[in-house]
Amino acid sequence: MPLSPDQQAEIDTQRATPSQTLRAVAPGMEAHLYTAHEVLDHGFVRVVDYMGDDAAICQAARVSYGRGTKSVSNDEGLIRYLMRHWHSTPFEMCEVKLHVKLPVFVARQWIRHRTANVNEYSGRYSILDREFYIPAPEQLAAQSVVNNQGRGDALQGEEAARVLEILKADSNRAYDHYEQMIGTDGQDGLARELARMNLPANIYTQWYWKVDLHNLFHFLRLRADSHAQYEIRVYADAICNIVKDWVPAAYGAFEDYRLGGAILSGPALSVLRRMLKGERVEQEDSGMSKREWREFMEMVDN
Amino acid sequence: MPLSPDQQAEIDTQRATPSQTLRAVAPGMEAHLYTAHEVLDHGFVRVVDYMGDDAAICQAARVSYGRGTKSVSNDEGLIRYLMRHWHSTPFEMCEVKLHVKLPVFVARQWIRHRTANVNEYSGRYSILDREFYIPAPEQLAAQSVVNNQGRGDALQGEEAARVLEILKADSNRAYDHYEQMIGTDGQDGLARELARMNLPANIYTQWYWKVDLHNLFHFLRLRADSHAQYEIRVYADAICNIVKDWVPAAYGAFEDYRLGGAILSGPALSVLRRMLKGERVEQEDSGMSKREWREFMEMVDN
Amino acid sequence: MPLSPDQQAEIDTQRATPSQTLRAVAPGMEAHLYTAHEVLDHGFVRVVDYMGDDAAICQAARVSYGRGTKSVSNDEGLIRYLMRHWHSTPFEMCEVKLHVKLPVFVARQWIRHRTANVNEYSGRYSILDREFYIPAPEQLAAQSVVNNQGRGDALQGEEAARVLEILKADSNRAYDHYEQMIGTDGQDGLARELARMNLPANIYTQWYWKVDLHNLFHFLRLRADSHAQYEIRVYADAICNIVKDWVPAAYGAFEDYRLGGAILSGPALSVLRRMLKGERVEQEDSGMSKREWREFMEMVDN
Amino acid sequence: MPLSPDQQAEIDTQRATPSQTLRAVAPGMEAHLYTAHEVLDHGFVRVVDYMGDDAAICQAARVSYGRGTKSVSNDEGLIRYLMRHWHSTPFEMCEVKLHVKLPVFVARQWIRHRTANVNEYSGRYSILDREFYIPAPEQLAAQSVVNNQGRGDALQGEEAARVLEILKADSNRAYDHYEQMIGTDGQDGLARELARMNLPANIYTQWYWKVDLHNLFHFLRLRADSHAQYEIRVYADAICNIVKDWVPAAYGAFEDYRLGGAILSGPALSVLRRMLKGERVEQEDSGMSKREWREFMEMVDN
Incomplete structure (x- = not known):
């Protein structure tokens, strides 16, 4: 069981006492608060706090782009436009704080993402628990x-x-x-x-990890990818499910333009245009190396 | 009047609709939400959102230091200990989002603090208003x-x-x-x-500025300082008043250890020890330059 | 004339005294040192210092990927692989320091890129020169x-x-x-x-700006883009010409995969696959909005 | 022996071929290039590249502060002034790239310092060597x-x-x-x-670690401190010895104002002033907690 009795008791107390706030509230995210989503054999991801929602992204964009954004009919359209054109700063206006329990070798990959705040359990101060990841x-x-x-x-x-x-x-x-x-x-x-x-x-550690939505999307694009190591991908997947409920419009745009999208090189774009005009192109006259060609064909031929 | 009618209307709507949340709520900060604190002749600072409170700082520290922190009797003592020993990561677990209206020459100083998220009104998209700072x-x-x-x-x-x-x-x-x-x-x-x-x-611009508490304290230490330019110091002062209500224990520690504190060089510390033993020390045998000596004497002789 | 006599004299002195070093030297970049490339009517870009070259990127990648990178036959192939697969850390191992003179409204756009080090001329300490950008x-x-x-x-x-x-x-x-x-x-x-x-x-300011190659590429992708404001784009273009001589292989990969490339959304990728199989697709059954469809058609139909 | 034969051969080749450069050269640092300083039983620190020297710090400061810095008679005085008054951006203009071999538990502490660039040996791609730290x-x-x-x-x-x-x-x-x-x-x-x-x-890993001088000083202040764990402190000490030869004036200022210095809280400063006027102050009327008082007395009574 991933949560200790102490942790569970603390969580139960917090869950029992809703308060009034004037801040933006994301109903889908409130449902995740104080719920530990289990990952691997002893790990979990749990939302501790969050700031902002889809509307907060648009609010920030409208400060930047002023009246210019009024022409975009609705929030979802605006969010998709921002994502498509790499206007990343409005997404930075949302923030999330997670409590994560994870094996040390996963933590070592995770920490490479430097644009986040971390408080990790310290083996200098405290005795680690006997919990190991066994695949x-x-x-x-x-x-x-x-x-x-x-x-x-x-x-x-x-x-x-x-x-x-x-x-x-x-x-x-x-x-x-x-x-x-x-x-x-x-x-x-x-x-x-x-x-x-x-x-x-493979021993488990735990940390509080706080990150803004733009940097979280960057993390998820790399770590929810099929090339990511399975043991970190399952954490990324769990977080995807949470983010989907938190900022549905932003997550939808992320899914379409980042997760499910693809990047074309200049040479690949040229080849594509020739193909769409009906030309038959081979690797030899594509301007791409064999490896690039193979990756390109896998992408368009899927 | 600093807020436009549109902005005021938007704010009034938001203020009218408190919601329930399971997140940490800082009562002192709720009172600041949707209130534009006037600064200079047309500027303001206004809290748009926040995450965390004094307890959230301790919660994160307790994850890091585990049972070791139980020996510290209370939250305030723990927060003072963290501040005194430069354990900055627990303070990074709080975040605040401000809406600020300010003259461009102040904005240019402000933006040097890179560890924050910004969405600024864009003069490429939109027409700027006729509002200028006149001292x-x-x-x-x-x-x-x-x-x-x-x-x-x-x-x-x-x-x-x-x-x-x-x-x-x-x-x-x-x-x-x-x-x-x-x-x-x-x-x-x-x-x-x-x-x-x-x-x-001296024309006014505005932006959303989001920053974590550790980096905000760093900003405030430099900008609420008596050597800071008056026109940015008044913004820093306004923010100090807000932070005091948000995280009273952390702000108290910040005031004692950063704002009101001082840094001694190694040579200055040696001189001090000699003085406390009753020795009479002059600049010539202090190991300090004349400038350093003058700054040191101003500090201890105040 | 963009450089002051003092600055020119300082530069002439530095240019006259080559030294021996055991560090990596990029011959193409040495030729740029101490040459102010003129931009706009009074501005310039000038390389003050640099660290690393194409080989340094590969050297860092080989530390990470160990023997695995031996299979890639040469440095250029490895660099293109790294760029294509968003392995950005090896590019961070190169660094450049530029001296730039630019109008304040350009400086305000530029400074949004936070992952760089900046020392700007201070109008608090010193008197600004009578130099203005007139288009x-x-x-x-x-x-x-x-x-x-x-x-x-x-x-x-x-x-x-x-x-x-x-x-x-x-x-x-x-x-x-x-x-x-x-x-x-x-x-x-x-x-x-x-x-x-x-x-x-439109008054000119100047600064030293130091950035690593990965973040410089990010800056160049956004600011050498045709949608960037002309007055910053000419600086980005001048820097592109410098980087091309500094790290030719990395710049080539950047040009193919970032500058000249394109990003496909998931829906766009599906449409493309249908088109390549000979299907005739219209916006109505594309899963894209009218705006997305227009942008997509412009890309593939160019 | 910490370096593999392959690594040693690569280094020998590089050392044999000095080149001409127009960049700033730090003679003290050239002597460190391609020398692996041994740390612990199998670890090392080795300078791979560097940018800038003491003069480069002053050069950047003089761009910022313009003619204002002319009044400071010499480079060393200017550097000490910058350090004393927390003008950190000129120090960011120097950069160093190190190759470090270190035990994983040390690497995990080290990586908390996020403002650096890292390429670490990957256990996903490559087989780790049989080398363990045994105290x-x-x-x-x-x-x-x-x-x-x-x-x-x-x-x-x-x-x-x-x-x-x-x-x-x-x-x-x-x-x-x-x-x-x-x-x-x-x-x-x-x-x-x-x-x-x-x-x-306790298995060894290795990485390239690149950092600017300001952030390196921050790292060294925390990790060369007597409270740091011995196994990371020996690395910090080895780096201190390198930095001393690279930027002697900056390192001297760092030693006096950071490493050997101390921070006084507001209450401690008040007590100090009373003591210097001859008053006898006890903890009870000091405005400090018992813990703070003990730490204060240890500092002044040393």
Whole structure:
């Protein structure tokens, strides 16, 4: 169970006491507050707070573009226009604060996105819990033979069993030794900041992560992508589901123009125009390398 | 009057409709929502939205430092500890969005603070209003003769009158010409993005400005300082009054450790220790330059 | 003449003294050092310093992707791969420092790009020079009637003459009054920080601007775009010419994948696939709004 | 030995070929290029590239403050003035790129500093090396009993031996299993991105880290501090030694005003003034809490 009894009690108290506010309220998001959406075997994503809604995006855009935006008939049209033309600052006017519990190796990928605020559980101050990510059997994928950073098919039978056995045994042994080193019963054990170095990267950590909507979309575009590692993609997917309820119009535009969209190079655009005029184009006369051509054909031929 | 009738109407509508929320609510801040605090002759600062409160700072710190923070007896003590030891990330967990109307030359200073989100009124899209900052007579200060960037005493009599006359006449003439160049009655005038170049730096602009509390404190420390230019300091002061009501404990710590505090150099600290032991120290044997010594003596001798 | 005699003398001294270094040197960039490329009537762009070259991008990528990048046959191929797949961090490993002289209204657009370091000439400390941007007659464009932020045809004859007359006369009068207010002959005039508010937005300022290559590309994509205001676009164009000589492979990839490329929405991609299979698609059954359809048709039908 | 033969060969080639440049050259820094300074048992810090020197800081300041800076007699005085008065932008005009090899638990602390560019070795693409940080016996400190995040005395005798044995055995076993899981001889093993989760936080990683001087000073102030964890402090110390040779004047100012300095709260400043006038002040009438008083007394009584 991902939430500790203490955390659950704190959440229950908060949930029980709605207050009045004059701020913008997103009803779809209120429903997510204080609900821990489970991810992986011990992780979760939980909305702690948020600022703004679809209307707040338009409000900010209308300050910038003044009367010029009045010609756009409605909020959804305006939001789609902003997304299409990379006017990113109005999206920065919405903010969300999440509580996330996640394995350390996922946290290490996540933290590369620097335009966010983070408060992480500290292994210097506190003792980490015995919680490790052990993949579900269908996620025990082999190294891809075509892609250096990808996964192939799932391991089967004995090979899979052996891997699971290793991960479980090593995690538990590492944690046993961690406990031994820091000591018990108040005796002077090894400093926590040192003992934690024995713990493997599948141990869970947690943090508060606060980010604006523009930077969140950037994160989601990279991490909800099919090339992202499965273990971070499931967090991105969970967040997508939350954002959809928070700012439905902005999320719809994001889905159409970023997630589901594609980028054409100049040479690819030229080829496309020739093709649409009925010309038959081959890689040799496309101005693209073989690799670019293959990626291009996969995109248009899907 | 700083707010346009359209803006006032929009605000009145928003103020009339409180909603229920499960988020953290700061009662002191709710009272500021939809109230334009007047600054200078046509400017204002107005809270559009906020996220978090004093408790949210502690909540984030407790995630980081875990059980370690339980030893601190209360929220205020914890917040003061965080401020004193430069643990800035918990303060980043609060966010505020302001609507500010301000002269362009103030906006140019303000925007140097890069860690914020901004949507500014665009003179490319829209026609600027005829509103200019004309200093109050007591603010017509002479150039300081001791400080390259400072002000001396206020100009008097004819000299002051002449300056006011110039500022008013030039502003109005520039605006008349701006209007002439962009044309009226739908005829094809000069593009707005060009015509605006004729307008002086005391014309008012406005923007939405969103920033987290840590970066806001950094802004306030520099801009509410006595060395800051008066015209930006009054905005900083107005914001200080708002923040005091929003996060009273954090603001109190900020006032004690940043605004009212001082920084000692290593050599100054050595001198201080010698002085406290009763030694009489002179600049010559202080290890400080004359300028540093003067600044040090002003600080301790105040 | 854009450079002051002092600046020119300083530059001449620096140019005369090449030194030995063990760092990466980009020969194409060395040729730009200490050369002020003129932009507009009094502006310039000048390279002050730089760090890295095409090889430095690959060097950083090879640290990240390890042996995996060995399969890419050469630096150019690797750089194009990185650009195509939005692996932006290796581009951040190059840095450039520019000295730019530009009108204030251009500086105000430019500074919105926050991920850069800036030191601007301060009108609080120092007296600004009498230098104003006066557009060339062919740049005196009318407001576009189809685009709120665009330009139409150039004004002609008397109308153009009248605009030029206004801009010149108002600039000079504003500067005369600025001088009068701050005083001469050492008498106590109005503080510089106040007097500057009388100066219009076409006065020139200057700054040192330092940015990494990834963020520079982002700036160039937006500001070298045909929708950017002419007066900032000419600066972006001048910088493009510099970057092309500095990191030729990275610039080539940027040109193909960003500047000359296009972004397809999910619905647009679907339509495209149907078209390539020979289907005739109309806006009504495209899943796109009229505006999106028009923009899409302009892109593929060019 | 921290550098691989490949890395050493690459470095030797680069070192052998000095080039001519017109850029600012810092002689003290050239001596550091291509030298790996060893840190901990397998780590290092190595300067890959740099931009600017002490003179470049002054050059940028002089653009900002114009003629106003001429009154400061020399570069060192100007730099000390800038540091004392928190004029941080001129320091941002210098940049350094380091190659660092460090244990993962150190990397996790380091990466919290977000205002830097990073390219890290990727365990998704490549196989990690069998290199683990094993503390020297004198660093096997016990948990502090007075400070939640601190260290007490070193463990002794059998207890120390037992800890070392655990760390070594667990590291090696984890790496053996990592190798088994990813497979050898080209057979389809577990994907690298999964297998790496078994590796503990004392395994070494490496990255290119690029940062400007202002942000580097901020990093060094926090990480070269006596409260920082020993394992990151030794990296900060190594970087301090490099920076001292790169920008001696700036480093001197940093040492005096940041590293060796102290911050006084408003109440502490009041108490100090009373003390200097000969008054005897106790905690009870100091306006400080007991904790603040203790910290204050430690500072002035040192």
